[in-house]
Amino acid sequence: MISALLQVLEFVALLALAVAALESYLYFHFTYYDRKWFLPASVAAVLVLTLAAAGLVLDAGRAVSWAAAAALVEAVTALVFSHLVRGRHSLPVMLLAPGFIGLALLIAYPLVFEVYLAFHDLKLTTIMVWSRTGRIPFVGFKHFFKVFTSSPLSSVSFWQLLGRTVWWTLSNVFCHVAGGFALALLLNNCRRLRGVYRTFLIIPWAMPQVVAVLALRGEFHSQYGFVNVMLERLVQALPFLAGWGVGPVEWLGRHALLTCTLINVWLGIPFMMVVILGGLQSISQHYYDAAAIDGASAWQQFCHITLPLIRPVLAPAVTLGTVWTFNNINVIYLVTGQAGGSEDADILVSALYKAAFTFYRYSYSAALAIVIFLMLFAFALVWLRFSKGSESAYG
Amino acid sequence: MAEPRLPVGPALASLRRRQLVKAGLTHAALIAACLVCVYPLLRMIAVSLRPGDRLISTDLALIPAGATLASYARVFAETNFLLWLWNSLVITAVTSLIGVSLAATAGYAFSRFRFPGDRLGLTLLLGTQMIPAGMLLLPLFLMIMRLGLINTYLGMVIAYSVSSLPFSIWILKGYYDTIPRSLEEAALVDGTTRFGAFYRIVLPLSTPALSIAFLFNFTQAWNEYLVARVVLCDAQKYTWTLGLFELQGQFITQWGMFAAGSFLVTVPVLLIFLHSSKWLISGLTLGGVKG
Numbered sequence: 001m002i003s004a005l006l007q008v009l010e011f012v013a014l015l016a017l018a019v020a021a022l023e024s025y026l027y028f029h030f031t032y033y034d035r036k037w038f039l040p041a042s043v044a045a046v047l048v049l050t051l052a053a054a055g056l057v058l059d060a061g062r063a064v065s066w067a068a069a070a071a072l073v074e075a076v077t078a079l080v081f082s083h084l085v086r087g088r089h090s091l092p093v094m095l096l097a098p099g100f101i102g103l104a105l106l107i108a109y110p111l112v113f114e115v116y117l118a119f120h121d122l123k124l125t126t127i128m129v130w131s132r133t134g135r136i137p138f139v140g141f142k143h144f145f146k147v148f149t150s151s152p153l154s155s156v157s158f159w160q161l162l163g164r165t166v167w168w169t170l171s172n173v174f175c176h177v178a179g180g181f182a183l184a185l186l187l188n189n190c191r192r193l194r195g196v197y198r199t200f201l202i203i204p205w206a207m208p209q210v211v212a213v214l215a216l217r218g219e220f221h222s223q224y225g226f227v228n229v230m231l232e233r234l235v236q237a238l239p240f241l242a243g244w245g246v247g248p249v250e251w252l253g254r255h256a257l258l259t260c261t262l263i264n265v266w267l268g269i270p271f272m273m274v275v276i277l278g279g280l281q282s283i284s285q286h287y288y289d290a291a292a293i294d295g296a297s298a299w300q301q302f303c304h305i306t307l308p309l310i311r312p313v314l315a316p317a318v319t320l321g322t323v324w325t326f327n328n329i330n331v332i333y334l335v336t337g338q339a340g341g342s343e344d345a346d347i348l349v350s351a352l353y354k355a356a357f358t359f360y361r362y363s364y365s366a367a368l369a370i371v372i373f374l375m376l377f378a379f380a381l382v383w384l385r386f387s388k389g390s391e392s393a394y395g
Numbered sequence: 396m397a398e399p400r401l402p403v404g405p406a407l408a409s410l411r412r413r414q415l416v417k418a419g420l421t422h423a424a425l426i427a428a429c430l431v432c433v434y435p436l437l438r439m440i441a442v443s444l445r446p447g448d449r450l451i452s453t454d455l456a457l458i459p460a461g462a463t464l465a466s467y468a469r470v471f472a473e474t475n476f477l478l479w480l481w482n483s484l485v486i487t488a489v490t491s492l493i494g495v496s497l498a499a500t501a502g503y504a505f506s507r508f509r510f511p512g513d514r515l516g517l518t519l520l521l522g523t524q525m526i527p528a529g530m531l532l533l534p535l536f537l538m539i540m541r542l543g544l545i546n547t548y549l550g551m552v553i554a555y556s557v558s559s560l561p562f563s564i565w566i567l568k569g570y571y572d573t574i575p576r577s578l579e580e581a582a583l584v585d586g587t588t589r590f591g592a593f594y595r596i597v598l599p600l601s602t603p604a605l606s607i608a609f610l611f612n613f614t615q616a617w618n619e620y621l622v623a624r625v626v627l628c629d630a631q632k633y634t635w636t637l638g639l640f641e642l643q644g645q646f647i648t649q650w651g652m653f654a655a656g657s658f659l660v661t662v663p664v665l666l667i668f669l670h671s672s673k674w675l676i677s678g679l680t681l682g683g684v685k686g
Binding site: 001004005008011015093095096100109113114134183186189190193201203204205206208209211215217219224226266323327330334349350352353356369372376380 | 418421424425429432434435438439451452453455478481493498505507508510511513516525527533534536537538541547548554556557560561564589590617620624625636639643650657660664665672
């Protein structure tokens with residue numbers, strides 16, 4: 001427990017050292033680029049430092065070749081600094097460097113690695129070899145064909161998953177916006193206790209998602225969950241309802257996707273509500289007064305004042321909400337992810353997660369991930385062209 | 396056209412009545428919505444208070460018959476609950492610290508300097524939010540495995556450290572934009588360097604935004620489940636999300652302990668969120684509110 005803490009602190013210290021080294025390197029190149037000794041000194045320093053560092057871990061021959069390569073790279077870098085950069089933009093580059101190197105290592109590099117994986121064959125049988133030697137067989141487009149022809153899980157097909165994903169995204173976003181709009185309008189019309197209501201209404205968003213989903217999952221238990229208990233009591237109280245097919249439902253067994261959707265709707269409404277309420281409060285009351293004097297009905301006011309004026313607020317929120325919902329693994333995995341859980345509720349991204357970490361089909365899931373990413377990318381391009389939703393994000 | 400007349404006498408009374416009915420309906424609808432939002436939390440408390448022999452029941456009472464705190468005692472005594480919280484705390488604190496330090500400087504560069512690629516950089520940061528989390532997870536997992544960091548705090552810290560960075564940079568950039576440049580110019584006249592002006596003038600003034608970015612990083616990492624699921628496999632290293640999932644998954648008899656643990660974790664998170672919600676929300680909806 002404490003040793004692990006020390007390990008983490010040691011890492012933080014190392015990280016700070018690395019950042020300091022990076023910054024001094026940049027500072028040197030930005031400040032002394034026009035001295036005569038700049039090029040030879042920086043190449044010599046890099047040569048010596050790499051030789052020393054590589055000599056500690058590698059044998060002599062390889063250490064020398066590494067140091068030579070590093071010196072060559074440094075010569076080019078130094079030339080760039082002395083002839084092109086010439087000390088300009090020093091502070092922003094130094095401020096940005098640590099963050100962007102982090103992003104490059106932990107977001108850009110993994111994306112490239114994912115493409116590499118998709119064209120090679122990494123699975124449970126080859127992973128031990130890979131982790132020792134770093135080699136995996138090349139297989140070309142095989143996994144991309146498999147994405148469309150075989151099941152990512154045990155039986156459900158890619159096209160079924162795609163259909164479910166579309167349904168899941170559309171129904172969730174629609175319910176979030178409709179529910180959020182209704183609650184925001186109610187809150188906006190309500191003078192007293194607004195703050196109190198708002199606090200309570202935000203709770204689904206504020207709760208840790210894991211807790212909320214697992215607790216709600218329990219409430220959909222076929223025998224002891226709140227939903228079925230209520231349905232049963234309702235039928236007992238009003239027996240004629242049973243004739244209409246009302247009664248306890250096998251939520252998790254038969255209607256897993258519907259259950260996930262209900263849970264996610266509950267979770268997602270507060271965000272939309274808050275965004276829309278912010279937008280509503282920024283609309284001046286004068287418009288409504290003017291419209292009322294002209295005799296506009298409440299519905300007309302809503303259609304011709306509220307909706308057009310809320311659009312710039314709503315469009316980015318809907319874009320964001322669509323992407324979040326499309327990419328939502330959490331809810332579906334937490335509801336159906338346990339051993340023996342069904343795959344009736346899986347959408348594309350949760351199938352991706354399960355293919356990689358339940359079925360250990362690494363390369364296959366990398367190919368699936370790229371297909372999903374390209375689809376999302378195409379959607380984003382089309383959507384942005386139509387809605388111009390990104391403009392307001394620049395402020 | 397006749398001038399609009401102010402309502403008098405009976406007309407005023409009927410207007411009042413209509414307004415009263417409308418307000419009543421609004422309150423009724425809002426109270427119903429609040430109940431839907433709060434009820435699962437109340438049920439969690441109810442289940443956590445149930446005595447062990449009546450855990451499984453169709454009882455809907457909020458304070459069950461024979462209410463007891465036994466589940467709370469058991470969750471501390473029979474599980475590693477405190478250890479899970481400690482694990483989460485270490486990982487989350489270090490992650491947030493790294494994330495905020497990186498975002499604080501990068502956000503300043505975007506706010507105050509024009510350099511080639513600044514617009515592109517900001518757009519790319521926004522673009523990273525589009526990447527499915529599940530997509531990055533596999534290569535990250537394999538990298539962590541290759542580095543021999545599976546089942547360590549370090550692996551978790553590395554996996555989490557930049558995940559909230561793009562958002563934090565946007566939040567902080569937005570806040571720096573609101574600080575007048577004249578303050579820094581005055582400091583420059585007085586002889587500080589540009590970095591000194593940032594460090595001594597802008598950074599202290601940005602404490603609210605920095606704490607929001609920290610909080611955002613913190614809640615993201617604190618509530619995270621999917622990465623922890625694949626990186627950590629030893630129950631001694633579990634974060635609380637994994638621990639509670641195990642409790643909920645194993646047997647229905649653990650239901651009381653799960654509810655008790657969940658309640659204990661939820662309360663502080665809820666209080667922090669509600670306390671800072673105004674700020675957090677303005678950051679989260681940055682793009683929206685500004686439009």
